[in-house]
Amino acid sequence: VSFPTLSRPHRVTSTQRRLAHQKRLVRTSFVLVPSQMALLSALLLFSALLGQINADCYLHNPRGSNNRLDEANRDRNNGNRMFDSQNNNRGGYNVGSLYYYSGSVLTVEWTNQHSCNGPNNHCNFVMQYMCGDLVRDGSTTSTIPENPANCRDYNCNTDMKYGMHETYNYYLDCKSRQRNMGLFTADRRLNGMGAKYTRQNPGGTRRGYECPEERDYYPYWHPTPWKDVAVLTSDPTRCVDYEAESENVKGRHYCQVPTPLYNKYTRMNRQGFLPNNKEDCQEIQWPEKNMIKDGENVTVEYGQWLESPSHGLPKPICQQTQYSRDNHLGNTVGGFPLMFNWTVPENVDHEHCVFRIRYNISTGEYDGWDSAVNSSMNKEKNRNYAKIDVATKYGLQPMNADGRGYVFKQNPVVKIFDEFPTSQAGNDKDFGLRLAINTNQFGRTFQDRSHTFAVRSRPDDLDCDTIHNLNVRGKRGNIVQTYPGVEYDFVPNRLHARDGDCVHFQWTGSNTNPNNNDGQGKAGTDRSNVVMLEPQRYAEGNGVAVKNGAKVGHWGNSYPEHLDNSKVQFLGLDKDGLDQLAGLTRFQFRGELSELDDSGTYFDLGPKKVTGIGEYHYMCTRNNNFSNRSQKGKIYVNPQAQTWAQVDWNGGNLKIGKNKVSFTRDSRDTPIQIRMEEWKSEDCDRVIATLDEEIPGGDATLNCIAVYPPIRLTKADSTFDVDISTSDSGSIGSSVNVYSTTGAAGAQWKKVEATESEGMVSFAATSGSIYVARSVRNVPAIAGGVAAAALVLVVVLGTTIYFCKKPEKWAALRKSAADKAQYAKRSFQKQV
Numbered sequence: 001v002s003f004p005t006l007s008r009p010h011r012v013t014s015t016q017r018r019l020a021h022q023k024r025l026v027r028t029s030f031v032l033v034p035s036q037m038a039l040l041s042a043l044l045l046f047s048a049l050l051g052q053i054n055a056d057c058y059l060h061n062p063r064g065s066n067n068r069l070d071e072a073n074r075d076r077n078n079g080n081r082m083f084d085s086q087n088n089n090r091g092g093y094n095v096g097s098l099y100y101y102s103g104s105v106l107t108v109e110w111t112n113q114h115s116c117n118g119p120n121n122h123c124n125f126v127m128q129y130m131c132g133d134l135v136r137d138g139s140t141t142s143t144i145p146e147n148p149a150n151c152r153d154y155n156c157n158t159d160m161k162y163g164m165h166e167t168y169n170y171y172l173d174c175k176s177r178q179r180n181m182g183l184f185t186a187d188r189r190l191n192g193m194g195a196k197y198t199r200q201n202p203g204g205t206r207r208g209y210e211c212p213e214e215r216d217y218y219p220y221w222h223p224t225p226w227k228d229v230a231v232l233t234s235d236p237t238r239c240v241d242y243e244a245e246s247e248n249v250k251g252r253h254y255c256q257v258p259t260p261l262y263n264k265y266t267r268m269n270r271q272g273f274l275p276n277n278k279e280d281c282q283e284i285q286w287p288e289k290n291m292i293k294d295g296e297n298v299t300v301e302y303g304q305w306l307e308s309p310s311h312g313l314p315k316p317i318c319q320q321t322q323y324s325r326d327n328h329l330g331n332t333v334g335g336f337p338l339m340f341n342w343t344v345p346e347n348v349d350h351e352h353c354v355f356r357i358r359y360n361i362s363t364g365e366y367d368g369w370d371s372a373v374n375s376s377m378n379k380e381k382n383r384n385y386a387k388i389d390v391a392t393k394y395g396l397q398p399m400n401a402d403g404r405g406y407v408f409k410q411n412p413v414v415k416i417f418d419e420f421p422t423s424q425a426g427n428d429k430d431f432g433l434r435l436a437i438n439t440n441q442f443g444r445t446f447q448d449r450s451h452t453f454a455v456r457s458r459p460d461d462l463d464c465d466t467i468h469n470l471n472v473r474g475k476r477g478n479i480v481q482t483y484p485g486v487e488y489d490f491v492p493n494r495l496h497a498r499d500g501d502c503v504h505f506q507w508t509g510s511n512t513n514p515n516n517n518d519g520q521g522k523a524g525t526d527r528s529n530v531v532m533l534e535p536q537r538y539a540e541g542n543g544v545a546v547k548n549g550a551k552v553g554h555w556g557n558s559y560p561e562h563l564d565n566s567k568v569q570f571l572g573l574d575k576d577g578l579d580q581l582a583g584l585t586r587f588q589f590r591g592e593l594s595e596l597d598d599s600g601t602y603f604d605l606g607p608k609k610v611t612g613i614g615e616y617h618y619m620c621t622r623n624n625n626f627s628n629r630s631q632k633g634k635i636y637v638n639p640q641a642q643t644w645a646q647v648d649w650n651g652g653n654l655k656i657g658k659n660k661v662s663f664t665r666d667s668r669d670t671p672i673q674i675r676m677e678e679w680k681s682e683d684c685d686r687v688i689a690t691l692d693e694e695i696p697g698g699d700a701t702l703n704c705i706a707v708y709p710p711i712r713l714t715k716a717d718s719t720f721d722v723d724i725s726t727s728d729s730g731s732i733g734s735s736v737n738v739y740s741t742t743g744a745a746g747a748q749w750k751k752v753e754a755t756e757s758e759g760m761v762s763f764a765a766t767s768g769s770i771y772v773a774r775s776v777r778n779v780p781a782i783a784g785g786v787a788a789a790a791l792v793l794v795v796v797l798g799t800t801i802y803f804c805k806k807p808e809k810w811a812a813l814r815k816s817a818a819d820k821a822q823y824a825k826r827s828f829q830k831q832v
Helices: 013-029 168-176 212-216 236-245 259-267 279-284 398-404 575-585 680-689 779-805 807-831
Strands: 057-061 099-102 105-112 122-130 227-233 252-256 304-308 319-322 338-343 351-360 413-415 432-436 444-449 454-455 467-472 489-491 494-498 500-505 550-552 604-611 614-619 632-638 641-647 652-656 658-662 674-679 699-708 722-726 734-741 751-752 755-757 760-765 770-777
Touching: 057 351, 057 444, 099 500, 105 122, 105 351, 168 212, 168 259, 212 444, 212 658, 227 338, 236 319, 236 680, 252 279, 279 304, 398 413, 444 722, 454 614, 489 632, 494 641, 494 751, 575 604, 604 755, 614 807, 658 674, 658 699, 674 755, 699 722, 722 770, 734 760
Parallel strands: 099 454, 105 467, 227 319, 467 500, 494 632, 550 614
Antiparallel strands: 057 105, 105 338, 122 227, 122 351, 252 304, 351 444, 351 454, 413 432, 467 489, 500 604, 614 632, 641 674, 652 658, 658 722, 674 699, 699 770, 722 760, 734 751, 734 770, 755 760
């Protein structure tokens, strides 16, 4: 399906007229040149799960609801409560409301049932958030009414009983607006003309106030309240267009019709009357033509095609997604969960926000990005299948495709043999195999949304550069009982922080899990705590911890450390903080806390500065049931600033302070995780001293960064750019040289050709390495400066001696200077 091509439904009389009209409207409505249509396709998805089986995408951190709300049943009560997830009824978490500080780092974790970034399909993940005063979870599992008469004060927007994300007015505009008539809908018959009818939702079923057309297609072509966070795609070459077309940076158009006309048709529950293009919009008038009598002089008001401004936010992050396999709600390569680190926007300060992830998959039966795949390929009345050519790729003639079943329709029966003997008598009969193909699921979108959360401004007195959120995912039960959710774990399970950063320990849970779900403590309840693990007791692995730091605790143990020992410290936290993490005592006074039963479901330690370089291992005492489940985590406190980024075809940037590493588009073909570190000068000098080779030149280390892994990071004909801050580069007569080494045994230092400008040194590189900027005294420049100073001194001394010997010359010189000054003064006064 191509990027929106529009037509006027009431004027369509044939396929040919419709297509001609679409081409004209693309140019006038969306200001897109025709060559962009194939690139700016809506994300259509093709599912391998067919029939009534649901493919799934579940959000685990922040906790996804899957339309669930504090329910004690395994299956959710109402899959239509807030949005269309198309997920299994057992997914979702009962509660999940937390708060995050603006600028903090939040790890997003999810699972998806079908593969991504593999050979079996094309895929995309679109992550967005929205905030609003009326955004809420509600207190009932019933769907918010469409009829205001069924809401308190005749206003469903303000009836807090019902959960709501998008508003009633947003949905009313959606169902009143013409659906995009240029979209490929295969052999599906849509039941109406409004934007609530789509190929995936031909009956226009309502879920909350979500707009089905907006849900199914991205980027959407009308204004929405959703702000883009990231697009993770199996084809990063599409990032050019995703970034350019994001509503973060590009506005959207809409039709504003006269208010009396709008009120008239909405009262009539008429759908699809709002034009979705400029030409039709400007032809709308009030009073309508049939209301004006011949010769009557009336004032006519026309529709206006208006532009809604962009959200005014940075373009979304766009990169190649991680690999996941088919039929598996599990981890990615290396046993790590699918994740994305979201830096919560700095400019957000709101108590009511929600996060959503949409998962889009497509197969290879046809190219959904080809602009030729549009409504002209839909099923016509004289046939029972769409006009997509399925036969040719299998070596069949199109004229034989129908008889052999190689057509795009619902559950076709294909005949893979020309002839197939069925009896000893030699009679031949075709052998047919029915395919489980559901045409409204070939090209499909799945979704999950978080429970509501708050974003708050960073406290002014918080003395740390970065805040890392540390949360708990999962719910009570064994692996079967929680599925398709997950068991308890800390998020992130491995947290990297710099000495002096802040970690925000915070989590929530439910008291209404099914009572027969396995677990410790009171039935049905979620509880978690944090205690440090005891030291390593036996040999395991290589025992290497963070460089220059201690290994504190050990994952192989299941007993906590005795923290009254003054020699033991955990992240530099005081005893009060440790007590609160262990017993959840910040909001609980006494009670039965051996299994945390009397503590609350919610815990918040607040951001705490972590100190003490090392590798810290911790656990939850309640949920760490050995052989059944493990709830353990690890925090690395590093001496240097670190940052990570994925680099792929779309490029990527890493930045620490003023230091920056930049990869341009097409400098790589495959994705790779890059780590960048900035070392203190003394740490850098200490590392330099341990290497086999000394740096061949330079007097003092100004700055030092490391880029990992120490291999070639670009294609053979490409480089990446490195900018290193040298703002304190030193005195007059000094310059800066840059040297690099991989740090491997026997590696030598190499001088790098670099340029200096305004406290920065810049150069091109090809490989991960340690890059050191060092000041170098410029001997010729210093000698030249000394010679110039000596010459000036000689001139001054000679002049002084001359005028001392001839005072009359000095008097004449002074008089001449005074006369010229007076003349200049008179001249200036006259000029004024």
